[in-house]
Each structure stands twice: as structure tokens, then as C-alpha cells.
Amino acid sequence: MNPKIWLSSPHMSGVEQTYIKEAFDTNWIAPLGPNVNGFESDLQSYLNEDRHVGALASGTSALHLSLIILGVSNGDEVICQSKTFSASANPIMYQGATPVFVDSEKDTWNMCPIQLEIAIKDRISKGKTPKAIIPVHLYGMPYKVDEIHKIAKSYNIPIVEDSAESLGSVYKGQNCGTFGDLSILSFNGNKIITTSGGGAIVTKTKEHKEQAIFLATQARDNAPHYQHSSIGYNYRMSNIVAGIGRGQMTILDSHVAKRRSNHELYRKTFRNIDKISFLLEPEGSFSNRWLSCILLDSKETREGLRLALEKENIESRPLWKPMHQQPIFKSAPSYLNGVSDDLFNRGLCLPSGSNLSDMELSRVTYAINTYFAL
Numbered sequence: 537m538n539p540k541i542w543l544s545s546p547h548m549s550g551v552e553q554t555y556i557k558e559a560f561d562t563n564w565i566a567p568l569g570p571n572v573n574g575f576e577s578d579l580q581s582y583l584n585e586d587r588h589v590g591a592l593a594s595g596t597s598a599l600h601l602s603l604i605i606l607g608v609s610n611g612d613e614v615i616c617q618s619k620t621f622s623a624s625a626n627p628i629m630y631q632g633a634t635p636v637f638v639d640s641e642k643d644t645w646n647m648c649p650i651q652l653e654i655a656i657k658d659r660i661s662k663g664k665t666p667k668a669i670i671p672v673h674l675y676g677m678p679y680k681v682d683e684i685h686k687i688a689k690s691y692n693i694p695i696v697e698d699s700a701e702s703l704g705s706v707y708k709g710q711n712c713g714t715f716g717d718l719s720i721l722s723f724n725g726n727k728i729i730t731t732s733g734g735g736a737i738v739t740k741t742k743e744h745k746e747q748a749i750f751l752a753t754q755a756r757d758n759a760p761h762y763q764h765s766s767i768g769y770n771y772r773m774s775n776i777v778a779g780i781g782r783g784q785m786t787i788l789d790s791h792v793a794k795r796r797s798n799h800e801l802y803r804k805t806f807r808n809i810d811k812i813s814f815l816l817e818p819e820g821s822f823s824n825r826w827l828s829c830i831l832l833d834s835k836e837t838r839e840g841l842r843l844a845l846e847k848e849n850i851e852s853r854p855l856w857k858p859m860h861q862q863p864i865f866k867s868a869p870s871y872l873n874g875v876s877d878d879l880f881n882r883g884l885c886l887p888s889g890s891n892l893s894d895m896e897l898s899r900v901t902y903a904i905n906t907y908f909a910l
């Protein structure tokens with residue numbers, strides 16, 4: 537059997553160990569320290585929009601703290617893109633609030649502005665103005681920022697931008713991860729850069745960052761003893777993990793370039809297979825192409841291809857199953873147009889890692905060409 541080809545696996549630069557060794561040598565083995573500060577400032581410079589970055593234990597914890605900062609609580613409603621990973625929506629439940637799911641449009645596969653406005657109007661008519669909107673740049677493709685933010689602004693609803701998959705993506709010259717009133721990043725094992733596990737909150741004000749760090753470190757009031765007047769969390773990033781992050785920042789741009797070249801190779805190779813289509817970048821959008829996805833002509837073709845790849849020991853995966861189809865969110869209100877259901881049926885993510893060798897890519901393209909030649 538050929539060795540396994542993964543969808544997206546960690547890819548170290550080698551520099552990570554220097555930062556980790558330094559942490560050991562100086563005994564900064566804690567959820568604070570020079571690597572945490574260094575990683576935050578690396579991210580701030582990279583994002584380049586005068587934002588404040590707080591390094592946290594995960595993207596999920598960053599989303600959770602964002603909702604807390606915006607005052608989301610029991611009985612509130614929060615609008616969330618339906619086509620996403622469950623981590624975008626779970627923190628709404630942590631707060632005892634109700635997720636309201638909004639379907640996608642075909643140009644970016646992300647939150648549909650038309651459905652968003654329908655949803656907001658309908659929720660308001662039912663007596664509840666949504667407390668926040670969570671759009672997602674899925675697979676690195678920027679959502680329709682201008683349209684979505686214009687609607688949010690006109691109803692005065694803050695945006696929590698889920699940029700977990702889109703570090704390195706750009707919309708009209710501005711980096712993804714800087715658009716939200718609050719934004720979040722993830723450095724989980726399969727993301728474009730990884731710290732094994734980790735995330736960050738990106739804020740527009742210093743106060744919001746301070747509030748996030750306060751909550752992430754058990755909400756300790758200013759006193760010589762341990763004094764608490766709000767509920768805290770243990771959500772800070774460790775100094776060891778942040779050392780991996782600093783090493784990863786040195787190769788972020790080359791990871792983006794390699795993932796984009798994987799995508800281009802697939803597009804070029806399959807251009808004559810009319811059962812395969814691709815999501816193109818709309819004018820003004822630059823995707824990090826975190827995962828390369830294809831759309832097949834039918835669910836049957838998609839499933840056949842997935843199984844054929846599995847036989848060759850090549851990992852592939854259907855696109856995110858929309859949240860409105862998930863058993864846990866069965867009773868959540870949803871505003872649907874059929875797009876995310878169709879994408880789920882016909883879409884497939886192909887191996888996309890920045891560490892894929894030419895040989896591995898050849899195995900993937902050969903297996904797909906063979907499947908369609910039969």
C-alpha cells in the first residue's frame with residue numbers, strides 16, 4: 537500500500553524548535569511569556585491594520601470570548617453562517633443563546649447577503665434583534681465583506697469574523713482577520729499554520745484585547761489575593777505553543793503560495809473533465825486556498841470519487857455539512873436557499889497541504905484522472 541496522503545497536515549519550518557528551546561532555557565513554561573508576546577506582535581504586524589491580537593488556547597475559545605465581550609447571554613439570538621465547521625456555532629450555545637443559521641451564495645460559498653437581510657428582518661419582526669453575526673471565510677475564500685458589513689451596519693449588529701481558515705487571505709487589499717468588530721484565528725493542527733492547537737482574538741481596541749485576556753486568565757481582579765467578580769476561563773495560549781507559532785509565522789507566506797499552487801495544478805490538470813468545476817476568486821479577492829475543493833456533477837460522482845481515492849490511501853472529504861442539517865441544531869431557525877445543501881452533496885476537498893510533494897500530487901491527479909477515464 538502506498539503511504540497515506542493527508543488532506544492537510546502540519547508543516548514545520550524548523551525554526552519552531554529554537555523558540556521552544558529558548559522557552560525551556562529561560563523556564564518560561566507557562567501560559568504567558570516572551571513567545572506569547574512575540575507571537576502576538578508577529579500577528580499584529582502581519583495583519584497590518586492597527587489591530588490588537590490576544591493569543592488563546594483555540595479559535596473556539598476566541599469565538600466564545602468574542603460573544604461574551606459583545607454581551608451575548610441566555611435567550612439571545614446570534615446569526616451564524618450555516619455552511620461552516622461546528623466550532624463557529626457551538627460558542628453561541630455555551631452562552632445559552634440560540635443560533636440562527638443563514639445559507640450561502642454561489643460566488644464565495646459563504647454567507648448570502650440576501651438571506652442575511654431576510655433573517656434579520658424576520659427575527660426583528662418576531663421581537664428579537666440578533667446580538668451578533670458570525671460570517672466565515674470558508675476554505676480561505678473571503679466572504680462578501682462589503683455587502684455583509686453594510687447590512688450589519690444598517691441594523692447596528694456587530695460582526696464576529698470567523699477567520700479560522702483564512703489567515704493569509706485578502707479582500708480588496710485588506711487582510712482577512714481584520715474586518716470584524718472582533719475577529720478570530722485558529723492554529724489547529726490542520727490549519728494553514730499550526731501551533732498544534734491554538735487560536736487568537738483580533739480586536740479593534742486595546743480595551744477589548746485586555747478584556748479578552750482578563751477573561752482568558754480566570755478573571756482575576758486587581759488584588760494581592762485571588763479575587764473574582766466575574767466568571768473566568770482558562771483560555772490563554774502557553775509560551776511553548778506560542779514558540780511554535782513564532783516559527784510558523786516565518787513561513788506563512790510560502791505556505792499560502794504553495795497551497796495556491798496546489799489549487800492551480802488541480803485546475804489545470806482537470807480543465808477538460810467537465811464533471812469537475814472549481815470556485816474561482818471573485819474580483820478583488822485573494823484566497824489562501826487553505827483547502828482545494830472541487831464540485832462534481834452529482835452526489836454519486838462525488839461519493840464514487842471519494843471512495844476511489846480512499847482505495848489509493850488518499851484522504852479527501854465532503855465539504856462542511858451545513859449546521860442546519862446537524863442533529864444538534866435541528867431546532868434552530870434557518871434561512872435557506874438550497875446552496876449549502878447542494879455544495880455539501882457535490883463538493884469534495886482534495887489533499888491541500890503545503891508539504892505535499894510532486895510525487896504525492898501526481899498520485900492524486902493520476903487517481904482522479906483514472907476515475908474519470910473509466
Ligand SMILES: *Cc1c(COP(=O)(O)O)cnc(C)c1O
Nearest residue numbers: 594595596621623624700722724
Ligand atoms: C478550525 C475552525 C474553528 C475552530 O478553531 P479551533 O482552533 O480548532 O478551536 C472555527 N471556525 C472554523 C471555520 C474553523 O475551521
